[in-house]
Amino acid sequence: MSAVSVLFRRELRLALRQSADSVMVIAFFVIAVVLFPFGVGPEPNMLARIGPGVIWVCALLAAMLSMERMFLGDYEDGSLELLVLSPVALELVVCIKVAVHWLTTGVPLICAAPLLFVMMNVPEEIWPVLLWSLLLGTPVLSLIGSVGAALILGARRGGVLLSLLVLPLVIPVLIFAAGAGDAVLFGDGAKANLMLLGGILLGSLALTPWATAQAIREAVA
Amino acid sequence: MAEFSGQDIDCIRGERRVLSGTGFSLQSGHALILRGANGAGKSTLLRLMAGLMRPHGGRISWDGTDIADDPAEHNRRIVYVGHADAVKPALSVIENASFWAELAAGSGMTASEALDVLGISHLAELPARYLSAGQRRRVSLCRALTSGAQLWLLDEPSTALDADTTEALRKTIEGHLASGGMTAISTHADMGLAAAATLTLGPASGVAA
Numbered sequence: 235m236s237a238v239s240v241l242f243r244r245e246l247r248l249a250l251r252q253s254a255d256s257v258m259v260i261a262f263f264v265i266a267v268v269l270f271p272f273g274v275g276p277e278p279n280m281l282a283r284i285g286p287g288v289i290w291v292c293a294l295l296a297a298m299l300s301m302e303r304m305f306l307g308d309y310e311d312g313s314l315e316l317l318v319l320s321p322v323a324l325e326l327v328v329c330i331k332v333a334v335h336w337l338t339t340g341v342p343l344i345c346a347a348p349l350l351f352v353m354m355n356v357p358e359e360i361w362p363v364l365l366w367s368l369l370l371g372t373p374v375l376s377l378i379g380s381v382g383a384a385l386i387l388g389a390r391r392g393g394v395l396l397s398l399l400v401l402p403l404v405i406p407v408l409i410f411a412a413g414a415g416d417a418v419l420f421g422d423g424a425k426a427n428l429m430l431l432g433g434i435l436l437g438s439l440a441l442t443p444w445a446t447a448q449a450i451r452e453a454v455a
Numbered sequence: 456m457a458e459f460s461g462q463d464i465d466c467i468r469g470e471r472r473v474l475s476g477t478g479f480s481l482q483s484g485h486a487l488i489l490r491g492a493n494g495a496g497k498s499t500l501l502r503l504m505a506g507l508m509r510p511h512g513g514r515i516s517w518d519g520t521d522i523a524d525d526p527a528e529h530n531r532r533i534v535y536v537g538h539a540d541a542v543k544p545a546l547s548v549i550e551n552a553s554f555w556a557e558l559a560a561g562s563g564m565t566a567s568e569a570l571d572v573l574g575i576s577h578l579a580e581l582p583a584r585y586l587s588a589g590q591r592r593r594v595s596l597c598r599a600l601t602s603g604a605q606l607w608l609l610d611e612p613s614t615a616l617d618a619d620t621t622e623a624l625r626k627t628i629e630g631h632l633a634s635g636g637m638t639a640i641s642t643h644a645d646m647g648l649a650a651a652a653t654l655t656l657g658p659a660s661g662v663a664a
Contacts, residue, residue: 240557251545311537319530455508
C-alpha cells in the first residue's frame with residue numbers, strides 16, 4: 235500500500251476518533267449565525283441583505299477554531315519530526331493533512347449552510363451560488379490556514395496569533411464569496427466571482443504547501 | 456560496508472555552543488554510545504545525525520557524501536527514536552505501530568512481531584491512552600524494529616523500561632548489528648553492547664573511532 239494512502243487513512247481515522255472537534259466547529263458556526271437575528275432584529279429583508287456576508291464571516295471564524303490543531307498535536311508528541319523524516323515528501327504530507335482538515339471541517343460547514351440560509355431568509359435563487367462559493371472558498375481557508383498553523387508551532391498563545399496571521403489573508407475570499415450572491419441579485423451573474431474564487435483556490439494550492447512545509451522544517455529543527 | 460561519519464561538528468542552540476569540533480565515525484556492524492552530562496549535546500548530536508538540524512560548522516557524511524546533499528536518501532537509511540513518543544492516545548497500540556511500519560515500508564519486522572519482541576503483544580488492541588510510560592516507550596521503539604533502516608538513532612532508549620525489556624532491546628540491537636546495521640545510542644545506563652565505541656560529550660568533546 236502506498237505511503238500516501240497509509241497517511242491519509244491515519245489522519246482520517248484520528249479526525250473521526252476525535253470527531254468532537256468537528257462537531258464543535260459546526261455548533262459554533264450555527265450559533266454564531268443565529269446570534270445575528272437577535273442582534274440586528276428579525277426584519278426579513280434586513281436578514282436577507284446581510285445573510286450571505288454573515289454566513290461567510292461565521293464560516294471563516296468557525297474554520298479558524300480548528301486550524302490551530304492541524305499540526306499542533308503532531309508537533310507536541312513528536313510525530314511531526316518523524317513525518318519530516320518519513321519517505322513521503324513533506325509538501326505531500328501537508329496536502330494530505332489539509333485535505334483531511336477540509337473533509338472534517340469544510341465539508342460539514344457546507345452541509346450545515348442550507349439550514350442557515352433558511353434562518354437568514356437568504357433568497358432561494360442565490361443558494362446554488364453561495365454553495366458553490368463555499369465549495370471553492372473553504373479549501374482556501376484550510377490551505378492558507380495551514381501556513382499559519384505551521385508558523386505558530388512553538389509559540390505561546392498560538393491560537394490568537396494564528397487569527398492575526400490568517401484572517402487578513404483571507405479577506406479576498408470573503409469579498410468574492412459573499413459578493414457572489416449580490417452579483418446574482420443585481421443581475422450581473424456570479425460567474426466572475428466564482429472564477430476568481432477558483433483562481434484563488436488554484437493559486438493557494440500551488441503555493442501554500444511549500445510555505446507550510448518550510449515552516450514545519452523550521453519548527454522541528 | 457557503509458561508513459557514517461562526522462568531522463568538526465559545531466552546533467549552536469539558543470546562543471550557546473552545544474557542540475564544538477565534535478567528530479565520530481561509525482561502520483556497519485558497530486554501535487556508537489553517546490555519553491555525557493545532561494545538556495552535553497547528546498540529543499543534539501543525534502538530531503544532527505538524523506538530519507533534523509544542520510550543523511553550523513563541519514560536516515556529517517555517509518560514505519563520503521554529505522547527508523544534506525540528498526535528505527530523502529538519508530531519511531530512508533535512518534530511523535530516529537527521540538524523547539517524544541509519537542504515540543497517538545486515540546489509536547490502539549497496533550494501529551500506532553503499524554502506521555509507522557507501513558509508512559516506512561521497510562524490510563524490518565511486521566508491527567505485530569515487533570510488539571511481541573518488546574513484550575506488549577497482549578496490549579495490541581488497547582487504546583494507547585491507557586499505556587504506562589514504559590509501555591509507550593516500547594510502542595515508540597517498535598518503529599526502530601519495523602523500519603528496516605540501516606542506522607538506528609536511539610535517544611536514551613532504555614528510559615522507563617524494565618530490566619527484561621532492556622535486555623530484549625539489547626538483544627535486538629545486537630541482532631541488528633550482526634546483520635550489518637549500525638546504531639548510535641545516547642544513554643546513561645550501560646547497555647553492555649559488544650562492538651561499541653563510546654563518545655563522551657562535554658566541554659571538551661573528543662573524537663571517537
